[in-house]
Amino acid sequence: MTPTLQVFLIVSAALFSTGLLGALSRRHAIFILIGIEMMLAAANLNFIAFWRFSPQSQPPTGVMIAIFSIAIAAAEAAVGLALVIAVYRHYRTTNVDHLDQLKG
């Protein structure tokens, strides 16, 4: 028996929820970033799974989108980490509980 699309989706959902858990519950900015990256990976997994289980198209759309998504995630990670460093320099902390300058 080979795995169906369903189980892939379940795994992806689990990965996504774990990422969300990380992003929601940690204080450290880097953790939040990791959580977000994890959610993105889960999304990519979905793309690939859907591509694999659906009738083939030319060009392979799902794969393409996953590639672009990874590229964008990389860019996001770079900028996000740079922001963390900049914030750290300024406030001497990366604890997001203390970063509430935008509080209305």
Add this chain to the structure above:
Amino acid sequence: MSSAAFVLIAMVTLAAALAAATLQKLMHATLSFAVALVGVAAFFFLLGAEFVGLVLVFVYIGAVAVLIVFTILLTRRDVGKDRGANWGGALLAVAVFGGLAWAVFKTQSVAIGAPHIRALTVKRIGEALMTSYVWPLQCVGLLLTAALIGALVLVMEEKR
């Protein structure tokens, strides 16, 4: 595509992900995160998207994870133990998972096996990138450049 491989990979991936989300030490969490990504890459291989899997490994483990480590080292003074998972976040995460899982199970059309497909060669991907996806490719290139410059500007020391 074998079930055994799938179960194995899934267990490793999810365990690593959970560790990444809950471990108190930042460094440990980062390493777990890398492991989880390897798991995801393995899924990609399993699904026949080897190229994407490789890209994921290169980009994430080769670049992002390293970047995270560097960042941890750069902000070392602040880096120590973080609190673990808290109840509100866990509750929400579980709720979201429950919702998603319910939706997945509910949807009949996804309970299908994998069809037989033509192997996805790098050549095909390359052709697609250079023909129908040439504009998005250029845009991503521009985006990456901008992100590069932006990150540089952000971390540059302010002039005194």
Add this chain to the structure above:
Amino acid sequence: MVGLISALILIPLVGALALFIAPERNARPIALLVNAVAAFDALALWRHFDIGAAGIQLVERHAWIPAIGAEYLVGIDGLSLLLVLLTSLIIPFAFLAQRMDRGFCALMLIMQSALYGTFTAQNFVLWFLFYEMSLIPAFLLIKIWGGENRDRAATKFFLYTFLGSVAMLLGFLEIYLARGSFDFATLASLGKNGLLTGKLAWLAFAGIFLGLAVKVPLFPFHTWLPDAYESAPTGVSMVLTGVLSKMGVYGFARLLLPLFPNEIRIIGPWLLALAICSIVFAPLAAWAQSDLKRMVAYLSVNHLGYCMLGLFAVAVSSVGAAIDTQAALSGVFMQIFNHGITAAALFYLVGLLEQRRGLRGIDDFGGLMQRTPLLCGWMSVAMFSSLGLPGLNGFIGEFLIFKGSFAIAASFTAIAVIGLLVTAIVFVRAMQALFSGPLAESCNAFSDLLPREQVAIIPVTLLMFAIGLAPQFIFNIFNATVVQMARLFS
């Protein structure tokens, strides 16, 4: 000359971009230059416009989003041309009114482009796009550069007009779903036999009516106006009252009346009653104001009430003689133009007083005539024009509106005359308080009109005289349109 209209819409936008290339201190000169080009374009439009022909002219049509019936369709008829000319006149006038930095100029130019677009678009989607596009710069201008209470006023302004717009959009979606078209001309030709039926028609009517009534504004949707006009910087107040408020009247004439003639006929008396409330209560409220800007703002509500009176009277009459319908329509169009220049001039002059004194309460001044005779003289002209003194522009529009609506709805019009009286009281009271009596100590050091201020105000005032004495050149613009629209209603 195809392309003139698109050029007109683009020129201010390009100007707004150009502002950011040039040095900051050159912002206003560049904006004025852009306006000169736009005015030249508008004049060219006037030249190429065939005043004898009814209907939309100089049409430019391009496919845009066929899926939802949206297309880029611009063109002008007499009414559109009139408003385009008004915009080209008021905006440079507003630019002369006060100091402004680069962002201010850019927002004004964007608003100008949106106004041109609103007055020339002939497809609802395009029209709505421009209609909303004018809202955002106005909101920002009040919010950032406004006076006291600007946050509250800007929010109120935005909330009110935006909710109105949403209602209007829903109404139009309903029409689109039923009829499958967003084209004004197509919809207007369907309107005669009932665009929609039953409750649906009333819903759509209510939505569009609400959106336009807030914009005009019509009593009782006018409470945002005094706050917004009071808090806005002088130049913005001028544009708000001179041009933006005309978008509502334009909408009524262009959309609501042709699209829902049957519905309007049924609730006509109530609409007329609302117009009368605008005409009577607004100047009464103006009487009780001590802030000059607020006073002028309330009188704007009154003057737009006359427009509404004329339009509703036209729409209500099923048996009105052609002469009455045409008189009322001509009067409304005339009033649109006249109120535009007169109210803008009044805001300008109040702005001058405020610049000199720092305050603008009616009791903060006194005996100005002895110190600044020129300022008082030109201000009196604007005030007399606003209260409808014959020989100045205001009278012509009001006379024709009253002529047309009196024959159709005599009792309503007779009540509306009270508005004329109260307006006169308000202005005469203001003149007494500002100009006469002993010279107030705080006004001792006032300077009279400076040359650059004269350059701004004198041409506009002379235009008031010109229209008041020989108005034919304005009538020529829209006479053919009036005849055509009058036929639509009878």
Add this chain to the structure above:
Amino acid sequence: MSRWIIDHLWLIPAVPFAASLVILSLPNGRHKSAALLAVAGQIAALVMSFFAFLATLQVSGFRAVQNFTWFTFGDHALRLGWLLDPLAAVMLIMITLVGLCIFVFSIGYMAGDKNFVRFFAYLSFFSGAMLGLVISNSLLLLFICWELVGLASYLLIGFWIERPSAAAAAKKAFITTRIGDLGFFLGLLWLYGRSGNLLFYDGGNGCLESAGLAMLGASAVSVALLIFCGAVGKSGQFPLHVWLPDAMEGPTPVSALIHAATMVAAGVFLVARVYPIFSLGAIDGVTSSLTVVVWIGVITALMAALIAIAQADIKRILAYSTVSQLGLMMVSLGVGGVAAGMMHLLAHGFFKALLFLGAGSVIHGCHGEQDIRKMGGLRRLMPVTFSTYAIGMMALSGVPLFFSGGWTKEEILHVTADWPASRLPYYFLLAGVVLTALYMTRQIIYVFFGDRRAASQHAHESPRVMTMPLIVLASCAILFSVVLTPAWPWLHHYLTDEPAHFEFARLIQPTLFLSLVLVGAGVALGIGMYRKAGAQDRQRPADTDPLEFAQPQLFRFLENKMWIDELYARTVIAFSCLSARLSDWMDRHFWDRLVRGFGAVGRLFGTFATTVDERGINAGVDETTVGTRGLGRLMSAAHSGQIQTYLGVIAIGVLALLLFYAWLA
């Protein structure tokens, strides 16, 4: 020349207008050029008017019309026009002649005023507007000029801007007359709607010609009454007379111009001009609209004459006499004596200008004092002023035979006596004649006879530039009677298109003796009462009016203008102010609730959002969403600045979407 002027009628008002514009652009110091320009403009208008007048003499029933299109709206043309007929011609002559005298007088009176130039600009403007009014051949054009006259009076009454009382009086005049004007405006609209033509005469289609009148039909009464509202406002008839006495705040030449030649005459002229509308469908010369005119006139004439008795300001007495005389003219028009009314208007124009300028001369001589109780004994000091003033007084009182006012008053009494509806107006007018003689006698005794009092100690005769106009006007007041007598009623017939014949026998009529007796009685009563006025007399102190001494309450009542101003202030004005404040209050508090309603909906959403936040997200995040005040606070409080809060809310949103999906499925 006559031919030419008929084709260029518009030049008559245009010349003073042009003069006014040029003067207005002069720098402030150019007194001489300003005066010269104004007077030259007026002379030019006079000359042209004279030739126009000559032209009307050529044919009996002369009428020249020049219509033109003002503008075209839709495909209809709005036409205006100029009209020259006997009615217009005599008014032209009167306005330009009296106006010229007043202009010349002003040169002396206003010398030294720092706004001399502006004054002459306004005067020319006033004159131009009035000239335009009388020769317009369209009710709309007439209305336009009518409003311009109102504007000019506003500017001139408030000319001494630094005086708050002048500004208040100007405001009062403008607004009070505008109330009447709005009635006029409605009447105009109604007329336009009915007859479709605002031209008086238009080759048979005008609104005063048979075709237009026929279309008017039954609405003629309403139209006429609405138009009459305008006349009530401008001519100071009850109940809108309150502005006229206050208008005395303006410089004296302005009072003269308003009261004699221009503004107040406009109302009477208007009624005379549109008389066919008033008399449409008359039975025996009586229509309901004309009856209203008569009674308004009677009330005004008597009331004003009574008030005049108790006034102390030299100009106010004259002002009330004007109101009273205008009432008399209205009665005359109402009972059908259009010619008589117009003749009295013309005669009144001359002698009232004379009286006002005389009063101006007195005030000038007394260094600005206007209280007659402080004058006295000026007869010797100002001989020219005195003699001309006496002529004016006798003309106003209606002393028969030599004075124009006497003959025209005679004529009015005559037509009123024949009014078929009622004899009452006739008796009221006879009482009015006695009262007029009485108050004029009182005034002249106070001012010119008796001992010198405070203000007249250093009085002096006015310069020639001021006395010359007085002499000219005095001669006019006398010479004018030549064309008025019943023996040779040339003017009457000229106005009514009948050939005039000289017949000496008609000079002697019974009413002549009656009015002789009444005027004599009035003057005698005046002399009897006021002989010792201003001096100590038995128990009466010197500064108390004899009437005040005898009837203090009655005097107080009259002195305070029958409390009409106070009545208005307590009722109409108070009501208006109240409704203004009410409107404002409604706007701020009631209508604004609408927007608050929208706000409340927003607040509801805000509260909902916070509740969800607090329950759904952990306590550490909760702490940051603090209590809220108002919608803005609520909304901003939702922005905790905590990115995790935002993320959590997004997650909740996802859940909500899922729930929605579940509900759908």
